[in-house]
Amino acid sequence: MPSSSQSEALFEKARGRMPGGVSSPVRAFGKVGGTPRYISRASGAHLWDEDGNQLLDFCMAWGPAILGHSHPAVVEAVTRTARDGLAFGTTHRNEVRLAELVLSAFPEAQLARFVVSGTEAVQTAIRLARGHTGRPLTLKFTGCYHGHVDSLLVKAGSGVVTQGLSDSLGVPEGLAATTVVVPLDDEQALAQAFEAYGPRLAAAIVEPLPANNGLLVQRKAWLEALRAHCTKNGTVLIFDEVINGFRFHFGGYGRNVGVTPDLTTLGKILGGGLPVAAVVGKREILSKLAPLGAVYQAGTMAGNPVALAAGIATLEELQKPGVYEKLEALGAHLEAGWKKHAKGLSMARIGSLFWPYLDARPVPTTAEGIDAEVVGRFHARYRTWLDKGVYLPPSGYEVGFLSTAHTPADVDRLLEVLFSEA
Numbered sequence: 001m002p003s004s005s006q007s008e009a010l011f012e013k014a015r016g017r018m019p020g021g022v023s024s025p026v027r028a029f030g031k032v033g034g035t036p037r038y039i040s041r042a043s044g045a046h047l048w049d050e051d052g053n054q055l056l057d058f059c060m061a062w063g064p065a066i067l068g069h070s071h072p073a074v075v076e077a078v079t080r081t082a083r084d085g086l087a088f089g090t091t092h093r094n095e096v097r098l099a100e101l102v103l104s105a106f107p108e109a110q111l112a113r114f115v116v117s118g119t120e121a122v123q124t125a126i127r128l129a130r131g132h133t134g135r136p137l138t139l140k141f142t143g144c145y146h147g148h149v150d151s152l153l154v155k156a157g158s159g160v161v162t163q164g165l166s167d168s169l170g171v172p173e174g175l176a177a178t179t180v181v182v183p184l185d186d187e188q189a190l191a192q193a194f195e196a197y198g199p200r201l202a203a204a205i206v207e208p209l210p211a212n213n214g215l216l217v218q219r220k221a222w223l224e225a226l227r228a229h230c231t232k233n234g235t236v237l238i239f240d241e242v243i244n245g246f247r248f249h250f251g252g253y254g255r256n257v258g259v260t261p262d263l264t265t266l267g268k269i270l271g272g273g274l275p276v277a278a279v280v281g282k283r284e285i286l287s288k289l290a291p292l293g294a295v296y297q298a299g300t301m302a303g304n305p306v307a308l309a310a311g312i313a314t315l316e317e318l319q320k321p322g323v324y325e326k327l328e329a330l331g332a333h334l335e336a337g338w339k340k341h342a343k344g345l346s347m348a349r350i351g352s353l354f355w356p357y358l359d360a361r362p363v364p365t366t367a368e369g370i371d372a373e374v375v376g377r378f379h380a381r382y383r384t385w386l387d388k389g390v391y392l393p394p395s396g397y398e399v400g401f402l403s404t405a406h407t408p409a410d411v412d413r414l415l416e417v418l419f420s421e422a
């Protein structure tokens with residue numbers, strides 16, 4: 001059993017000083033039990049903890065590290081930029097370059113606004129949609145996570161189409177009620193929602209590939225139906241691509257399925273490990289943002305030059321030939337190995353994202369279809385895997401991530417650890 005005494009001592013101290021000892025809840029290992037590992041270094045596909053244990057990482061900072069940790073080109077760009085100043089609080093060249101790169105990846109978009117987190121990007125997109133349409137409501141789908149925006153921290157009430165009830169204390173009822181919630185993968189529920197609320201819906205927001213509550217792959221026909229309802233009702237369609245953006249090719253998942261949104265939110269990979277997020281979309285809508293328009297949004301740290309340098313270096317690496325082919329090949333290797341070793345258990349996989357669903361039934365496509373007992377199997381085994389040096393996201397509801405730093409042998413090791421009996 002590897003030692004974790006340093007991690008334990010740090011966690012003990014942290015718990016006395018920070019709520020739950022963490023800066024973000026899932027890091028507390030609440031679902032899988034035990035002590036979170038305190039990481040002192042990350043390189044390539046590996047992490048090292050304070051006790052000197054090496055871990056093969058399939059969490060990859062929850063997505064940003066698509067090139068592996070500490071990629072030399074990204075670290076070099078950050079270091080070089082930092083020498084010239086950490087923050088200017090005004091305009092600079094890196095903003096123009098990153099805007100150019102991002103807009104080339106989303107041809108339907110003409111303008112980009114940089115912010116600091118995915119949550120902030122979503123908050124901005126929702127406000128923008130309300131300001132653009134003059135309407136109050138947002139349609140969202142059960143199981144999609146869009147950051148901790150007040151009005152989106154909602155669950156559905158009973159019934160297929162419901163106005164939201166808050167999942168969190170501290171969200172006024174009236175604010176939660178501005179969100180209408182329906183299940184994914186259900187054309188009838190969509191039609192009912194637009195029938196009941198269409199003229200008051202400012203926005204419909206969806207992860208086109210929902211990847212925050214398992215990996216719930218949606219049918220193209222369902223996404224097309226959503227697009228059609230939005231167009232017909234004058235509702236702004238927002239694709240939340242904070243996880244998906246730049247993950248499968250140099251652009252968004254919308255292009256994988258041939259459905260085009262009005263606005264897209266980005267984060268994670270966009271900052272290559274530093275805090276960068278964005279809203280991109282049609283000029284007609286983005287022009288409503290201050291200083292051009294009357295929808296207010298601002299940020300001291302928005303467009304930080306060092307963070308943007310990491311984003312630029314990451315996107316430039318991703319544009320090199322063969323990168324996405326390599327990620328797809330690794331994903332396919334995992335899928336083939338899974339079929340061989342997983343004893344009939346299921347896994348969802350799109351490109352370099354995967355979700356183990358440790359059951360013989362097919363992977364569900366809706367949040368309602370996820371069996372908590374199946375996810376519990378992941379939680380029960382997690383610490384054994386960790387002790388063998390494999391670091392998966394510490395929740396069975398989260399997806400795993402592959403990066404260009406992983407090798408087929410790393411994937412084989414993952415399978416061996418997950419499915420060896422010892």
Ligand SMILES: Cc1ncc(COP(=O)(O)O)c(C=O)c1O
Binds near residue numbers: 119241277
């Ligand atoms: C689809 C999606 N939207 C929004 C967010 C929120 O981003 P952040 O954690 O940077 O605020 C996340 C984070 O996981 C996400 O996956």
